[in-house]
Amino acid sequence: MGADDPAVLRLENLTKRYRRDRPPVFEDLNLDLRQGEYLAIMGESGAGKSTLLNLLAGLDKPDSGRVLLEGLDLSTMDDDATTLLRRRAVGFVFQAFHVLPYLTVEQNVALPLDLLGVASSERSRRTADMLERVGMTSLARRYARDLSGGEVQRIAIARALVHKPRLLLADEPTGNLDRRSAAQILALLRTQIKANSAAGILITHSRTAADTADRILTLDGRGLQSLERAG
């Protein structure tokens, strides 16, 4: 795959096991994800969905196989290079949200821009814009520790999108939101992926959420299987 290859992410024979004396969590996974493509992965608890996301983001190492992000093989890169690539190209919404409780909402959202060294005025503009999109403008100066679970989830989503990453990884991003808010957030995720010519993977248990993606895969003992979209 070359630099002009439209595939943002490619998995080749990806295998992960936690202990040598146990069967692998998954084995020989292969996947291509192209620019603008939005993929949902479903599966039972313990199937390895979150583990897969960690591997895709370079937060964990596979036992065998390769992850190629923007054409770069993560297995051949050292930790610093992987981290810098992640900083620039990946947006991550964690299952447990993970925000910094001692920072304000806008400071949390602006973190990726801070790390990328975006100029102050541009950082403020993009942060304000993203906060407006997730409906958090009125809470911008509040500390994250004072917010509800749903509000924290919105911050996490805004933070994952604010630097316009090439790959968005979202692990159960709407689990804490009511149906209406969830629909808004899912729509926002899709819009941003398409608008930025990025690629996105949504891990979810919700068929409704999965149906907002371009295609749906299930992860189980046999690997990644296609699932027909409803309607």
Add this chain to the structure above:
Amino acid sequence: MTFRVWHVLLLAQVREQPGRLVVTLFAIALGVALGTSVYLVNATALNEFGLATKRLVGEADLIVRGPREGFSEALYSQFARDPAVAAASPVLEIEAALPGRRDTLKVLGLDPFRAAALQPALFGDIAGSLFELFQANGIFLSSGAARQLNLRRGDAFPVIIGSSAKSLHVLGILSDATYPQTLGIMDIASAQWAFDKIGRLNRIDLRVAAGTSVDAYRSTLERQLPPGVLVIAPRVERDRAVTVTRAYRVNLNMLALVALWTGAFLVFSTQSLSVLRRRRSLALLRALGVTRGELQRALVGEGAALGALGSLLGVLMGVLFAAAILQVLTGNLGNGQLRTVGASVHAPALPLLCFFFVGTVVASAGAWMPARSAARQPPARSLKGGDGDYGVIAKRSWLLGVALLAVGAVFARIPSVAGLPLFGYASVAALLFGAVLLVPVLTVRILKVAPHTNRVVWDAAIAQLRENVGLSTLSLASIIVSFSLMVAMAIMVFSFRVSFEHWLGKLLPADLQIREPLGNDTAYWSPAEQAKLAAVPGIERFEFRRTQQILLDAARPAITLIARGSSAHQAADEVPLVQSALPVPGDSLEPAWISESNAKHCRGPFMWTAECGRRWC
């Protein structure tokens, strides 16, 4: 980038744990303040002492010094006639006892015409009223002495000669610039008369003639001078004061270092706990794209910021402490050797910068290990929480812990280097760190065997500790370090007191002790007065002793000679010995027993005195 991460982390610390931060800052500040103040007080006292000695020595090339009871002034006549000597100034140095006071007044008896050439600085204030100095029992006092004794020009005050008082008249007060410490200056003849030392001197200051080598002349004198009289270079005279207080100053500095290291450990402990507490936040930063190096530098920077702030505070506190000590305790940190009356603290920038730098570096070093550990944690795992596999760390640390304990045990047996127990200090550090490194494995083991009791609170607490064994270990290690340092200090002080009491009980086995001021040269009891004292009803047994300062080596401090017992055999029976005693020699040698600390410096028959001309063994 590191700065941005550092800013975010420090912001977190300030917002989340302000109380803990304040305690850590204070611990660092206290360590630095202790070091700074001890240094400044010692440096100021030594500087004042050096200046004072320099004024007393003046322009002399050599100092001829005899025992405190003095030598015949005939020796001065020899020097006065010697063509190799350009100027000689006879001196009678006396520590005069004052009624109702424990301290003494140093009195210099000088020949003003001779001394004016060699100690011009001392005579600046007297020059206008030189002839007043010849008044019988007249004395000029330094301003320090006048303040201390609350005297003014024209006042009279008593000094004790034998067991009766003699009155001296204050002829004038010298300015602070002339002599900063307590001192009285008399005409030498008047001093000899007043203190009953007619025909006696105990010091002669010499300036050698042009073209004469000072070193060669000193070598010649060393061979010619009578026993008990030494020839000393002025530098050695000045350095002796430094030598006297060296052990004391080193121990004070070590105490300050211990305080500083305790502060560093507190930084280590605070940072480690803080890193463990923030492990998810730190993992999140890593997941968002903060590299290992950036995170490590930011966390070390956090420690450095704490260290810099604490050190700045500590240096300021240290200067204030030093000023207070010099003002209130006259620079005497308890050793009784260095006293500076009215000295103001001199705080040169370089040493203060050094203390600031050391405090900052030590605090950064305390933050380094937790920072490294945090940066190495896999973010995916840390995001889930828990301490991770702490057993692995425990397995690695216990071997090093045992090794350090062994090293500490070996170091404890190694003798001192240049009079300093350097390996002793290293041994304490090795034992302490060894014990701390054994804490993880012990914690893991104890938590593993902790019983399941079916009591919810207990079982939940144990489960919590098991899950966060790193936190448990660090808390335990902090308690061990602080408690062991506290216990060590208590044992050290208690042991010293018990040893001293034991030694005193052996050396002075009396219910009551009556003594003249320590180190004085003028007060004593005559045989008739001794008989009177012995006849006081109710006394079962009495024993009179005489103490005297003697100089065996010009470069070393004077030692105290105690004459005791009615016979050598009695003294031999009563003195506590660490080595079996030699048989008491015959008439050719006087027996003497020396303390352990002087054993290295006094070997074989070691001195003669000009007074009795006898060898001692």
